[in-house]
Amino acid sequence: xxxxxxxxxxxxxxxxxxxxxxxxxxxxxxxxxxxxxxxxxxxxxxxxxxxxxxxxxxxxxxxxxxxxxxxxxxxxxxxxxxxxxxxxxxxxxxxxxxxxxxxxxxxxxxxxxxxxxxxxxxxxxxxxxxxxxxxxxxxxxxxxxxxxxxxxxxxxxxxxxxxxxxxxxxxxxxxxxxxxxxxxxxxxxxxxxxxxxxxxxxxxxxxxxxxxxxxxxxxxxxxxxxxxxxxxxxxxxxxxxxxxxxxxxxxxxxxxxxxxxxxxxxxxxxxxxxxxxxxxxxxxxxxxxxxxxxxxxxxxxxxxxxxxxxxxxxxxxxxxxxxxxxxxxxxxxxxxxxxxxxxxxxxxxxxxxxxxxxxxxxxxxxxxxxxxxxxxxxxxxxxxxxxxxxxxxxxxxxxxxxxxxxxxxxxxx
Amino acid sequence: xxxxxxxxxxxxxxxxxxxxxxxxxxxxxxxxxxxxxxxxxxxxxxxxxxxxxxxxxxxxxxxxxxxxxxxxxxxxxxxxxxxxxxxxxxxxxxxxxxxxxxxxxxxxxxxxxxxxxxxxxxxxxxxxxxxxxxxxxxxxxxxxxxxxxxx
Numbered sequence: 282x283x284x285x286x287x288x289x290x291x292x293x294x295x296x297x298x299x300x301x302x303x304x305x306x307x308x309x310x311x312x313x314x315x316x317x318x319x320x321x322x323x324x325x326x327x328x329x330x331x332x333x334x335x336x337x338x339x340x341x342x343x344x345x346x347x348x349x350x351x352x353x354x355x356x357x358x359x360x361x362x363x364x365x366x367x368x369x370x371x372x373x374x375x376x377x378x379x380x381x382x383x384x385x386x387x388x389x390x391x392x393x394x395x396x397x398x399x400x401x402x403x404x405x406x407x408x409x410x411x412x413x414x415x416x417x418x419x420x421x422x423x424x425x426x427x428x429x430x431x432x433x434x435x436x437x438x439x440x441x442x443x444x445x446x447x448x449x450x451x452x453x454x455x456x457x458x459x460x461x462x463x464x465x466x467x468x469x470x471x472x473x474x475x476x477x478x479x480x481x482x483x484x485x486x487x488x489x490x491x492x493x494x495x496x497x498x499x500x501x502x503x504x505x506x507x508x509x510x511x512x513x514x515x516x517x518x519x520x521x522x523x524x525x526x527x528x529x530x531x532x533x534x535x536x537x538x539x540x541x542x543x544x545x546x547x548x549x550x551x552x553x554x555x556x557x558x559x560x561x562x563x564x565x566x567x568x569x570x571x572x573x574x575x576x577x578x579x580x581x582x583x584x585x586x587x588x589x590x591x592x593x594x595x596x597x598x599x600x601x602x603x604x605x606x607x608x609x610x611x612x613x614x615x616x617x618x619x620x621x622x623x624x625x626x627x628x629x630x631x632x633x634x635x636x637x638x639x640x641x642x643x644x645x646x647x648x649x650x651x652x653x654x655x656x657x658x659x660x661x662x663x664x665x666x667x668x669x670x671x672x673x674x675x676x677x678x679x680x681x682x683x684x685x686x687x688x689x690x691x692x693x694x
Numbered sequence: 695x696x697x698x699x700x701x702x703x704x705x706x707x708x709x710x711x712x713x714x715x716x717x718x719x720x721x722x723x724x725x726x727x728x729x730x731x732x733x734x735x736x737x738x739x740x741x742x743x744x745x746x747x748x749x750x751x752x753x754x755x756x757x758x759x760x761x762x763x764x765x766x767x768x769x770x771x772x773x774x775x776x777x778x779x780x781x782x783x784x785x786x787x788x789x790x791x792x793x794x795x796x797x798x799x800x801x802x803x804x805x806x807x808x809x810x811x812x813x814x815x816x817x818x819x820x821x822x823x824x825x826x827x828x829x830x831x832x833x834x835x836x837x838x839x840x841x842x843x844x845x
Contacts, residue, residue, distance in 0.1 A: 631758035633757075634760070637701070637819075638698060648733065649734060650733075657734065663733075663735065663756050692698055
């Protein structure tokens with residue numbers, strides 16, 4: 282496969298070679314993987330790190346005096362350090378390993394937010410949230426009698442910033458919003474959003490699931506109170522993610538789950554909690570998963586995220602122009618600041634049929650509501666097809682997508 | 695391409711473009727809603743029953759070509775049939791797409807036009823699209839205001 286010349290010095294072909302799954306065929310056609318926003322493929326280094334853990338030094342962490350347990354603990358804590366450095370946390374204790382972004386948000390909603398949101402209070406989110414940043418807050422609001430308030434977006438899929446600010450009131454006890462929309466690709470002005478919240482003393486949670494694989498994230502600069510990400514979106518394993526929280530909050534929060542590892546002392550009368558992060562990591566964690574996530578961080582760090590972002594911006598631009606030139610194709614989500622997501626409709630053809638036909642051409646896209654039904658309702662559609670690009674995609678992949686859309690026309694007439 | 699053209703046969707494309715018995719059925723004595731949470735397909739099936747017989751049937755909603763065409767062809771197939779005949783037809787229809795191929799031949803014979811859905815067999819993830827309308831019909835036949843779901 283050849284890559285059309287790009288003006289950015291980023292060697293996508295060299296990156297591709299590190300992802301074995303990308304070399305396979307689907308229905309006798311070379312795979313074109315355009316579903317990284319759902320979950321990204323894994324480079325060799327991530328698989329190797331996880332396998333090495335199991336082959337060479339696997340044991341439970343923080344428990345044994347024996348050598349394997351020490352080595353596992355060191356590798357697990359080194360992964361925490363890597364994630365901490367990647368996102369600019371103050372110290373590794375501010376990084377809690379969770380199953381993914383969904384669990385990160387649920388953790389904050391059921392501990393930190395549960396302590397401060399009461400009857401008649403408000404929780405603010407935006408109109409472009411994934412279900413995982415809607416439902417945990419709905420559950421909380423129902424439990425305490427609070428109200429979920431939604432800041433609107435415009436037709437391009439951009440947050441209306443003034444409307445967001447207008448909804449920050451005395452009763453707003455927490456604001457939780459997405460960094461990059463999975464359904465639309467919109468990059469939110471999160472630094473400005475956090476600043477507006479901070480002026481009013483309102484703590485902030487950022488859903489960063491889609492951001493980490495595309496851009497440099499720095500929680501210290503953002504100033505947010507919580508930031509959560511998923512390993513599997515950033516080329517790491519599934520079932521592992523991280524929640525960043527300011528240490529002052531983590532110290533004051535009640536535990537999320539009870540069990541082993543999260544305690545200091547236990548008697549039948551009373552238990553005392555361990556310090557964070559252990560306080561929030563009850564039970565044996567996803568040890569090899571965390572180590573794999575650490576390897577994914579190393580993978581991202583050696584790439585230079587500024588170059589990745591520039592390369593992806595060029596791909597997105599090419600993809601946008603290519604799809605816009607196809608009659609009957611409409612893009613959903615055309616924000617000025619946008620990550621490499623192309624959500625689209627083909628006139629007269631349901632997204633599910635688009636997905637099936639492209640699949641037979643070897644092209645993997647997502648078809649559906651992308652776990653963002655309110656976004657679909659906003660645009661008055663039941664579903665869209667979504668091609669999401671990552672650093673291993675090329676212009677050639679986009680050309681294949683365009684040819685695949687041509688095939689849809691052949692079938693549907 | 696051949697499996698794709700087996701799936702998207704002319705009859706299916708035609709019923710997708712111009713669904714029959716589509717819209718609200720005035721005077722319906724029962725209806726049910728069907729929902730596929732995976733893809734967001736939603737439809738409603740209306741019935742007018744005379745005793746055990748489906749006197750009239752209509753559907754409305756949105757969905758992919760397979761689910762829309764299936765609903766459209768289903769309304770034609772079950773009109774005038776009894777509830778138990780309709781249920782038997784659903785069983786044969788399901789068998790057509792998922793069952794043992796040797797049994798399928800006889801099942802296909804009773805299905806008439808519905809046999810065009812045999813191509814769905816090669817696309818297991820789309821079986822739910824083809825059966826959504828039937829699950830909804832089943833719920834409507836039971837009466838009440840049940841919601842059928844593919845999940």
